[in-house]
Amino acid sequence: ATAQIGVTGLAVMGRNLARNLARHGHRVAVHNRSPERTHSLVAEHGDEGTFVPSESLADFVASLERPRAVIVMVKAGGPTDAVIDELVPLLEAGDIVIDCGNAHFADTQRRETALRERGLHFVGTGVSGGEEGALLGPSIMPGGSEEAYRKLGPIFESIAAQVDGVPCCVHIGPGGAGHFVKMVHNGIEYADMQLIAEAYDLLRERLGATPAEIGDIFAEWNSGDLESFLIEITADVLRHVDDRTGKAFVDVVEDQAEQKGTGRWTVQSALDLGVPITGIAEATFARSLSGHPEQRAAAHRAFADTTGVTPAGDVDRDAFVEDVRRALYASKIVAYAQGFDQIKAGSEEYGWGVDPAALATIWRGGCIIRARFLNRIREAYDSDPDLPTLLVAPYFAEGVAQSVASWRRIVGYATQAGVPAPAFASSLAYFDGLRRDRLPAALIQGLRDNFGAHTYRRVDAEGSFHIQWAGDRKESPA
Numbered sequence: 379a380t381a382q383i384g385v386t387g388l389a390v391m392g393r394n395l396a397r398n399l400a401r402h403g404h405r406v407a408v409h410n411r412s413p414e415r416t417h418s419l420v421a422e423h424g425d426e427g428t429f430v431p432s433e434s435l436a437d438f439v440a441s442l443e444r445p446r447a448v449i450v451m452v453k454a455g456g457p458t459d460a461v462i463d464e465l466v467p468l469l470e471a472g473d474i475v476i477d478c479g480n481a482h483f484a485d486t487q488r489r490e491t492a493l494r495e496r497g498l499h500f501v502g503t504g505v506s507g508g509e510e511g512a513l514l515g516p517s518i519m520p521g522g523s524e525e526a527y528r529k530l531g532p533i534f535e536s537i538a539a540q541v542d543g544v545p546c547c548v549h550i551g552p553g554g555a556g557h558f559v560k561m562v563h564n565g566i567e568y569a570d571m572q573l574i575a576e577a578y579d580l581l582r583e584r585l586g587a588t589p590a591e592i593g594d595i596f597a598e599w600n601s602g603d604l605e606s607f608l609i610e611i612t613a614d615v616l617r618h619v620d621d622r623t624g625k626a627f628v629d630v631v632e633d634q635a636e637q638k639g640t641g642r643w644t645v646q647s648a649l650d651l652g653v654p655i656t657g658i659a660e661a662t663f664a665r666s667l668s669g670h671p672e673q674r675a676a677a678h679r680a681f682a683d684t685t686g687v688t689p690a691g692d693v694d695r696d697a698f699v700e701d702v703r704r705a706l707y708a709s710k711i712v713a714y715a716q717g718f719d720q721i722k723a724g725s726e727e728y729g730w731g732v733d734p735a736a737l738a739t740i741w742r743g744g745c746i747i748r749a750r751f752l753n754r755i756r757e758a759y760d761s762d763p764d765l766p767t768l769l770v771a772p773y774f775a776e777g778v779a780q781s782v783a784s785w786r787r788i789v790g791y792a793t794q795a796g797v798p799a800p801a802f803a804s805s806l807a808y809f810d811g812l813r814r815d816r817l818p819a820a821l822i823q824g825l826r827d828n829f830g831a832h833t834y835r836r837v838d839a840e841g842s843f844h845i846q847w848a849g850d851r852k853e854s855p856a
């Protein structure tokens with residue numbers, strides 16, 4: 379046995395993770411179901427470090443020092459179970475199986491329980507940063523036991539992205555905690571991208587600006603509060619010109635956004651936990667809406683002349699751009715606030731003890747949602763771990779206060795001009811809902827009591843009450 383850690387599954391992600399490990403001086407056992415991938419990795423990158431290739435899973439396991447640490451980086455779902463089933467009989471008590479694929483956290487919880495019964499550690503690990511991150515430094519979110527992290531931590535921390543000398547990897551918590559936070563990370567990524575897309579659409583409609591000009595606006599925004607990987611690549615994509623036609627690239631791409639499912643999982647989990655992650659939900663549904671071309675064509679035909687749009691008149695270009703920037707910023711704060719609420723709720727429900735400040739710290743680099751802003755989230759939770767919502771942390775409260783008038787103008791404009799801005803609008807509605815003194819939920823309680831005797835509580839007395847609506851209409855304690 380010569381290797382310190384193994385990777386099975388050498389498609390783009392596994393291959394790059396194995397190379398990253400080797401480049402950092404770890405001796406890496408490598409294996410793939412079809413051996414061609416293993417051979418090509420060693421042939422093309424064998425000089426980057428020490429790879430120990432095997433064609434069979436048994437040889438791969440035998441090449442690992444004990445306790446063995448095996449990273450599984452295969453297609454999520456059934457293939458991951460198939461690989462684990464094949465691996466487990468080859469392992470011994472104390473060995474560690476690490477699933478770095480995009481697993482659903484409930485699958486991770488199930489696998490962890492099953493492997494624990496056999497004396498094995500199972501570490502469901504979220505890895506963000508795509509192909510390039512896996513090679514050059516991803517953000518790594520490992521779950522599983524403390525004991526497993528004691529062995530894995532130093533290895534993962536050495537290959538993770540580093541920000542200000544701090545590795546973007548921390549033990550998130552037991553069980554499925556790592557995959558849960560990775561799921562919410564992806565949900566926030568959905569919201570972030572939808573907000574960016576709405577900002578682009580509004581700028582284009584109102585200013586008649588070209589994609590390249592809007593790309594310049596995004597590039598400028600990237601030097602302020604909005605500085606982030608997604609804003610940076612938005613500028614790049616918007617400025618890109620299609621080789622074949624000479625048109626703006628964004629104009630030759632079919633306008634149907636696809637999804638692999640992590641946004642949907644985030645929304646499903648939020649429904650289970652009762653957390654209103656409206657920004658992420660709108661972003662997920664906006665992708666679904668875009669993916670129904672027949673419905674869209676039918677509605678487009680039916681309402682071509684009946685838009686009810688109010689002409690917008692002259693525009694002050696700079697003022698409008700600044701309004702969109704602020705609306706984007708405030709909506710983005712909402713998306714992160716909601717995502718962190720969901721993480722807090724999940725951590726409480728499943729008993730994980732996730733530290734939001736530590737999580738914000740490891741999302742500052744490597745991952746797709748990396749942003750300057752995450753430093754501020756870390757500070758907010760460092761100074762008050764029990765923060766009721768990120769929106770009230772002083773830095774963000776000030777940002778929202780400075781942006782709210784712009785936010786209202788932009789949502790108002792979008793509504794009147796018929797430009798769909800569901801994430802901007804619902805984020806604003808969420809903000810107004812939270813800050814409101816009284817909500818019409820009181821009426822809903824009255825209706826529920828009227829038709830279903832569901833009872834209600836009063837503002838001025840303890841206990842629950844019910845009115846005999848069909849009888850004497852007198853109130854009685856329930």
Ligand code: NDP
Nearest residue numbers: 387388389390391411412451452453454457479480508509
């Ligand atoms: P894929 O998801 O395309 O999976 C291909 C790999 O899975 C190949 O190594 C393939 O082996 C193996 N595989 C599939 N079925 C089986 C099976 N039944 N038994 C054994 N091996 C099997 O690869 P990616 O590298 O894109 O992703 C790997 C994992 O990382 C996935 O879970 C993905 O969701 C996750 N991920 C991906 C990111 C990305 O940006 N792509 C980012 C973060 C996570 P073979 O070569 O023999 O077919």
